Amino acid sequence: MRWSQTFIPTLKETPADAEIPSHQLMLRAGLVRQLMAGAYTYLPLGWRALRKVEAIVRDEMERAGAIEIHMPALTPVELFEQTGRLAAFGNVLMKFEVQRKGKRVPMALGPTHEEVVTDLVARHINSFRQLPICLYQIQTKFRNEERPRFGVLRTSEFIMKDAYSFGTSLEQLDAVYQKMYRAYCRVFSRCGLEYLPVEAESGPIGGDASHEFMIPAANGEDDVVRSSGGLYAANLERAETGRTPPTITTPATAAALATVATPGATSIEQVSRILKIEPSQLIKTLIYSADDKPVAVLIRGDHEANENKIRRALGAKSIKLADPATIEAVTGAPVGFAGPVGIKCPIIADHDVVVIANAVTGANQADAHHTNVNIGRDYEVTTSHDLRNALSGDPSPRGDGTLEVVHGIEVGHVFKLGTKYSVALKAEFTDEKEQRHPMIMGCYGIGVNRILAGLAETRHDAGGLCWPLAIAPYEVVLVPINVAEAECKEAAESLYAAFQNAGIDVLLDDRDQRPGVKFKDADLVGFPLRVVVGGKSLKEGLVELKWRHLAEATKVPLVGLVETVLKELAQRRAEEAANVPAAV
RNA sequence: CGGGGUGUGGCUCAGCUUGGUAGAGCGCUUGGUUCGGGACCAAGAGGUCGCAGGUUCAAAUCCUGUCACCCCGACCA
Numbered sequence: 001m002r003w004s005q006t007f008i009p010t011l012k013e014t015p016a017d018a019e020i021p022s023h024q025l026m027l028r029a030g031l032v033r034q035l036m037a038g039a040y041t042y043l044p045l046g047w048r049a050l051r052k053v054e055a056i057v058r059d060e061m062e063r064a065g066a067i068e069i070h071m072p073a074l075t076p077v078e079l080f081e082q083t084g085r086l087a088a089f090g091n092v093l094m095k096f097e098v099q100r101k102g103k104r105v106p107m108a109l110g111p112t113h114e115e116v117v118t119d120l121v122a123r124h125i126n127s128f129r130q131l132p133i134c135l136y137q138i139q140t141k142f143r144n145e146e147r148p149r150f151g152v153l154r155t156s157e158f159i160m161k162d163a164y165s166f167g168t169s170l171e172q173l174d175a176v177y178q179k180m181y182r183a184y185c186r187v188f189s190r191c192g193l194e195y196l197p198v199e200a201e202s203g204p205i206g207g208d209a210s211h212e213f214m215i216p217a218a219n220g221e222d223d224v225v226r227s228s229g230g231l232y233a234a235n236l237e238r239a240e241t242g243r244t245p246p247t248i249t250t251p252a253t254a255a256a257l258a259t260v261a262t263p264g265a266t267s268i269e270q271v272s273r274i275l276k277i278e279p280s281q282l283i284k285t286l287i288y289s290a291d292d293k294p295v296a297v298l299i300r301g302d303h304e305a306n307e308n309k310i311r312r313a314l315g316a317k318s319i320k321l322a323d324p325a326t327i328e329a330v331t332g333a334p335v336g337f338a339g340p341v342g343i344k345c346p347i348i349a350d351h352d353v354v355v356i357a358n359a360v361t362g363a364n365q366a367d368a369h370h371t372n373v374n375i376g377r378d379y380e381v382t383t384s385h386d387l388r389n390a391l392s393g394d395p396s397p398r399g400d401g402t403l404e405v406v407h408g409i410e411v412g413h414v415f416k417l418g419t420k421y422s423v424a425l426k427a428e429f430t431d432e433k434e435q436r437h438p439m440i441m442g443c444y445g446i447g448v449n450r451i452l453a454g455l456a457e458t459r460h461d462a463g464g465l466c467w468p469l470a471i472a473p474y475e476v477v478l479v480p481i482n483v484a485e486a487e488c489k490e491a492a493e494s495l496y497a498a499f500q501n502a503g504i505d506v507l508l509d510d511r512d513q514r515p516g517v518k519f520k521d522a523d524l525v526g527f528p529l530r531v532v533v534g535g536k537s538l539k540e541g542l543v544e545l546k547w548r549h550l551a552e553a554t555k556v557p558l559v560g561l562v563e564t565v566l567k568e569l570a571q572r573r574a575e576e577a578a579n580v581p582a583a584v
Numbered sequence: 585c586g587g588g589g590u591g592u593g594g595c596u597c598a599g600c601u602u603g604g605u606a607g608a609g610c611g612c613u614u615g616g617u618u619c620g621g622g623a624c625c626a627a628g629a630g631g632u633c634g635c636a637g638g639u640u641c642a643a644a645u646c647c648u649g650u651c652a653c654c655c656c657g658a659c660c661a
Contacts, residue, residue: 012610012622013596017654037653088661112661146585146659154660221660443661482619516621523621535620544620
């Protein structure tokens, strides 16, 4: 392709409403343009890079035994009713009605395709002999994000690779899951991403039934923890801490329980300011409704409660913060003044709460807090639990050093679904003994656009983007110094033809621009290899090769250049492939 | 949905406080000189100042409403 014949609107200045690097650079490099909040057009370069990501995803899916199909984005709302997800999605589901034969027909744009694929399989697959099977597609998904943001990182319309496996047993599910997990590792490393598989919240099956693939990045929306020894990584929603349960005894330094006036102070911040104490001296008393029974959950004032951990510790199906009426019933006080002393419901406490001596808590009466609250004397718990979010510096649950909390961009998710959808939509198979069973499912998603955005976010410098060879819009940019000079122009044209004949993925910057402009643009877009023709070098029979990721250029003879470039590309390709885990 | 911010040529922004005929740089067009890291000279084109209403002799500027976009939070199978 010739630069003059395509559409690459690069920008010198950073657009005002782009804040994070990937957004700024993808706009400036002419990869994308915004249509409205959460909706972007992919311009020629962006689309080309995106198609390369898709090709890698397809390749690895096929290698892992998944079969490509294509389902409609248009979905009957009825299917979501059958699985209960109409309510679960709420406003996120884009639904609308169309007129057909005078009737209103409700439809939705698919946010994901568990329902559609399960319905398909339910209708056409019946026997254990046809299983396991894994179907996938690469398709545009729609989610009405309440707040699209971060450029192309979080949009209301995005391209997703979604795969769904169906099997007869947990063993079959495990086997597909492992294959997909490995395929994902290969996809992300082939794309040149530094990625981190983390344990994620896993729903009904539990255990290691869900992993997310994260790109560590300062602007990532998710928080993940990883251990210094590298043995443990998990989403913060899920992450355990390796804290050892302390022995519970009343502190020897316990002072006399007192009540202090704290008018209107219902938050940790307000109370600590009024009483001039550190939040870590406070005990937060959160009243939860666990399967409709009230429970008081004690968390240190400067810590954050983790509802998944609380739910598991209580063995409850679902928990939510109690409503004001329940809180008043168990505390006898308005919301904001709950404390463990004399509370009329069961109490559970985090490990870090039971060791606080002379703590401050709500007094279970309006506008008052207790000071010098001590365990065993003023309130009673017999064991403590891991109930809070992990923090940097916590011990790893695997015993390999300490945890660190980092931000991450979620680019993939593998999940053991179990039978939730197969039961709801009657996707059943007949076994050898003519017994009917619901199929056991898994689902596996990749955010295709996020791979691109993630690369832009993590691979750039002051000059612009820096694509890996595997994803770059073009692998090589061929830059004639001066197209107005016949000798230079002819040399570039004949090289361009030779590159194309050799199958090199090349863009010829044939614009009549000064060299500085072309170099700046080449750096901004981030083509991996730049070949410069012209000037004194050309007269000496040399051209310049410059890799985007290296500081120095090299001069090589014009004679035999195609072979030289092919060799350099092959070498670079091998370097990039060195980190890709072997396929099994 | 709560809080904050911004809307002025394609892009970045000034002008608004204190109302008085819309500006700069970049980009674009034409001609010329240039040509190894975002050139220079000259001449041009391009804007209902987000939209609607109000105040006023007069509104980009003041007031009211509204829309869009960005950021923080809530939310996110």
